[in-house]
Amino acid sequence: MKSRWLLLSLFGIFLGYAPADAAKLLSWRFDTNQNQLTIKTDTGVQPVVKLIQNPTRLVIDLPGTVADLSQANQMVGGAIKSVRVGQFEVNIARLVIELEEGYTINPEEVKIRGLSSSQWVLDVPQPVQITESTPTVTNQEETTETSLTVNPAPVDFESRDFQVTQNGLFVRFEKREGSQITVNRSRDRREITIDLTGATLPQDLANRVIELNEYDVNQIEFVQTSETTARLILKVSEDSPDWLASYSRLGEGGLVLLPRSRTARSRESVVTARTNPTRNNYTPPTPTQTQTQTRAIVQGVTLAANNSELMINSDQKVEAQGTWRANGVYEVRLRNAQLASDFINPQMTANSPISRLRVWQESDDTVVVLVHPALGVHLDGNIEQPSEQMLILRLREFSRVTRAIDPVPTPPSNDPPLGRAWERVNNGRQTPNEKIVVVIDPGHGGKDPGAIGINGVREKDLILPISQEVARILEQQGIQVIMTRNNDQYVSLQDRARMANRANADLFISIHANSMGMNRPDVNGLETYYLQDGLRLAESIHNTILKNVDVRNRGVRRARFYVLRHTQMPAVLVEIGFLTGKEDAAKLANAAYRQQMAESIAAGILSYVRSKK
Numbered sequence: 001m002k003s004r005w006l007l008l009s010l011f012g013i014f015l016g017y018a019p020a021d022a023a024k025l026l027s028w029r030f031d032t033n034q035n036q037l038t039i040k041t042d043t044g045v046q047p048v049v050k051l052i053q054n055p056t057r058l059v060i061d062l063p064g065t066v067a068d069l070s071q072a073n074q075m076v077g078g079a080i081k082s083v084r085v086g087q088f089e090v091n092i093a094r095l096v097i098e099l100e101e102g103y104t105i106n107p108e109e110v111k112i113r114g115l116s117s118s119q120w121v122l123d124v125p126q127p128v129q130i131t132e133s134t135p136t137v138t139n140q141e142e143t144t145e146t147s148l149t150v151n152p153a154p155v156d157f158e159s160r161d162f163q164v165t166q167n168g169l170f171v172r173f174e175k176r177e178g179s180q181i182t183v184n185r186s187r188d189r190r191e192i193t194i195d196l197t198g199a200t201l202p203q204d205l206a207n208r209v210i211e212l213n214e215y216d217v218n219q220i221e222f223v224q225t226s227e228t229t230a231r232l233i234l235k236v237s238e239d240s241p242d243w244l245a246s247y248s249r250l251g252e253g254g255l256v257l258l259p260r261s262r263t264a265r266s267r268e269s270v271v272t273a274r275t276n277p278t279r280n281n282y283t284p285p286t287p288t289q290t291q292t293q294t295r296a297i298v299q300g301v302t303l304a305a306n307n308s309e310l311m312i313n314s315d316q317k318v319e320a321q322g323t324w325r326a327n328g329v330y331e332v333r334l335r336n337a338q339l340a341s342d343f344i345n346p347q348m349t350a351n352s353p354i355s356r357l358r359v360w361q362e363s364d365d366t367v368v369v370l371v372h373p374a375l376g377v378h379l380d381g382n383i384e385q386p387s388e389q390m391l392i393l394r395l396r397e398f399s400r401v402t403r404a405i406d407p408v409p410t411p412p413s414n415d416p417p418l419g420r421a422w423e424r425v426n427n428g429r430q431t432p433n434e435k436i437v438v439v440i441d442p443g444h445g446g447k448d449p450g451a452i453g454i455n456g457v458r459e460k461d462l463i464l465p466i467s468q469e470v471a472r473i474l475e476q477q478g479i480q481v482i483m484t485r486n487n488d489q490y491v492s493l494q495d496r497a498r499m500a501n502r503a504n505a506d507l508f509i510s511i512h513a514n515s516m517g518m519n520r521p522d523v524n525g526l527e528t529y530y531l532q533d534g535l536r537l538a539e540s541i542h543n544t545i546l547k548n549v550d551v552r553n554r555g556v557r558r559a560r561f562y563v564l565r566h567t568q569m570p571a572v573l574v575e576i577g578f579l580t581g582k583e584d585a586a587k588l589a590n591a592a593y594r595q596q597m598a599e600s601i602a603a604g605i606l607s608y609v610r611s612k613k
């Protein structure tokens with residue numbers, strides 16, 4: 001409600017020169033329409049609020065904060081006389097809202113809330129004239145002070161309406177027909193503004209700031225700019241990716257926000273801002289359309305709508321083709337598509353309707369999504385495209401009556417029944433005569449010799465027989481082994497990964513020997529690499545080798561090797577030792593040592609497989 005004494009809106013900016021560790025009062029604003037004081041500091045503060053009588057004034061102290069004193073007074077007029085800012089003590093900034101004589105406020109109606117630890121909003125109730133019956137008036141002559149309760153600012157925020165998801169952010173809210181989304185980034189790249197027409201933010205989000213620190217977003221601010229327009233402001237670092245915003249067609253509806261992959265940034269539309277995006281004089285910048293036809297970036301593959309749908313999100317329209325593979329595995333091929341560089345393969349749990357889900361880049365322009373529905377879950381094989389940037393596969397649980405029967409028809413196939421094999425490894429379901437498939441990948445070969453070590457030993461020659469020995473032992477134990485090469489042949493990394501994926505293998509183990517250059521004979525030892533879900537396999541192999549072989553431990557490490565990135569199953573890369581290391585080179589020249597190494601690698605794989613049974 002507007003009142004006659006509320007004449008102007010004030011906006012002050014203060015740049016204090018503070019002791020190194022003090023917070024700075026960056027700005028404050030008294031909104032006369034809402035009787036609302038907003039305070040912004042550069043780091044978190046905890047205000048202390050007091051109501052002092054005779055004359056009536058509301059005091060907001062910011063401990064550990066400094067303020068500029070030069071523009072400290074603003075007259076408001078009416079019952080609220082003025083708002084003043086001062087340095088109460090060396091490290092306490094003080095804001096005072098002073099009322100005209102004869103007016104007071106009910107302290108119980110004063111509300112202060114932290115939008116974040118560095119932004120606070122104080123709602124000042126409408127001042128009332130002091131009369132004999134005014135309950136808040138004291139008859140005492142001396143000054144009285146009432147301390148008001150200030151709840152600490154939210155640090156973490158969780159809401160039904162705002163969620164940090166596996167691949168971005170989700171805001172749940174109502175939109176009207178024809179609602180439009182505009183995304184802009186400021187010239188200094190630190191602010192991304194998402195304007196939504198015909199949209200109303202939920203109550204718990206409106207005019208709120210959330211400290212996020214996820215996906216390179218420091219802060220997200222929700223502003224209901226009018227009854228029908230909402231704005232989201234993402235505070236980001238300069239070098240962070242841009243964001244895509246689209247409406248979800250699923251479930252209760254809302255806004256899906258996805259960061260663009262870093263690799264895609266150079267190709268995306270150029271966004272220019274016309275003005276410095278200080279919020280109060282912000283003019284939405286005009287995007288310059290320079291978008292060119294590029295591959296769709298696949299941002300996420302996630303379960304949605306209460307696990308009844310598998311959702312594939314991309315930054316533009318993607319062509320999809322679905323086919324059934326052996327043993328109820330459904331394959332979706334996305335053409336002219338590229339996985340986001342930071343794509344994380346989704347992890348399914350025991351309760352997921354999908355027992356196994358793998359996503360990988362099969363070739364330059366093809367992404368493959370492999371879906372193995374859990375027992376009792378039906379996937380009808382229709383790919384729906386509710387929007388340009390979204391594909392949906394529907395998952396339906398069979399009724400209890402039919403649950404015991406595997407509902408997924410097994411298409412006739414001569415391929416080995418690998419999907420079942422996995423289920424046996426994964427879920428402990430015993431199905432006889434089904435083999436686990438392990439790919440053994442001896443590194444390098446042919447024109448690619450790999451590392452050259454002391455005495456001219458070539459990596460490709462050393463590791464092939466070791467790999468073959470590993471394969472022999474595994475086969476003896478009933479495991480089906482696929483070798484990516486069985487002789488001195490060049491095989492591209494892409495083909496190695498492709499072989500494993502085509503075979504729908506359960507595990508992938510790449511075997512290499514290391515190099516540190518000829519000047520570092522002192523560097524020796526075993527390294528095992530993994531990515532995504534290969535950690536336990538890596539640990540099993542690594543620790544088994546350490547137990548049985550006299551080799552230095554250089555640790556299990558995470559690395560984005562091609563064959564680890566592009567394989568759809570737990571995958572590891574073992575560097576059995578340094579060909580350039582004095583100790584390792586001498587040991588690896590010994591046939592018994594190499595045999596021990598091969599046996600230990602195999603034992604590590606077997607121990608992992610058995611732990612999964």
Ligand SMILES: [Zn+2]
Pocket residue numbers: 443444450451459512513
């Ligand atoms: Zn190598």
